[in-house]
Amino acid sequence: MDIPRIFNITESAHRIHNPFTPEKFATLGNALRLKPGDRVLDLGSGSGEMLCTWARDHGIIGTGIDMSSLFTEQAKQRAKELGVAHQVKFIHNDAAGYVSDENVDVAACVGATWIGGGVAGTLELLAKSLRTGGIILLGEPYWRQVPPTEDIAKQCLANSMSDFFSLPGLLASFGNLGYDVIEMVLANQDGWDRYEAAKWLTMRRWLEDNPDDELAEEIRSKLATEPERHATYTREYLGWGVFALMPQLKLQKT
Ligand code: SAH
DSSP, X not given: OXXXXXXXXXXXXXXXXXXXXXXXXXXXXXXXXOOTTOEEEEETOTTOHHHHHHHHHHOOEEEEEESOHHHHHHHHHHHHHTTOTTTEEEEESOOTTOOOSSOEEEEEEESOGGGGTSHHHHHHHHHTTEEEEEEEEEEEEEESSOOSSHHHHHHTTOSSGGGSOBHHHHHHHHHHTXXXXXXXXXXXXXXXXXXXXXXXXXXXHHHHHOTTSTTHHHHHHHHHHHHHHIIIIIHHHEEEEEEEEEEOOOOOOO
């Protein structure tokens, strides 16, 4: 079981598999006011950067599940490197339907909401692992500018314009699903470059080493077209952020 090989190739050198930078994860960790011993569950944990750095900086206890064996292995290595291997556990598995044995303080899915079949399904899944008063984190794209045509949406690698909301639309949708938005940290265009442009050097080096691979033609063509596509479309039209949510509070007047 694994994710499509193309991602394991193009993102093999990424520590963070989304438009967040290390600084953004640090900002988010501080914004959440994490405490030592807080339990954090991360579905689609990638190479483990969020859990490992929060374990180092805030003393959290974390579990990450990811379907890429390469990324999971890198996450375990990173935990050792940062001296937090006793605090974080990384499991190579499909996270669909995963519910933790013990309820957690923070339940996250940062850039992988297809795991629960979309935002609503992922919120429902994460809520099953959450303690009362805990926080859900969702990393999700939104339209920074709503694309004027469906073709432009497709060039941003969306299936259609309706895949994503505008930022106000996304925030409103959380309310409609019964959640209060209690924090957010947004990526920016430099962050998109870190995520997208870092793939180009990886692809270039991989091509030098693997000219006869069955994916060589596909990667050759991506390397030729991705910089321009990214600069024209994703970088301009797509935003991305991590949203912190809690089930809506019903006021009980005393
Ligand atoms: N949250 C990480 C990774 C985001 S990229 C970070 O911020 O860096 C999306 C991740 O979801 C990839 O690591 C991919 O391997 C993982 N993934 C995709 N489908 C999955 C599934 N069904 N179950 C678990 N992980 C999955």
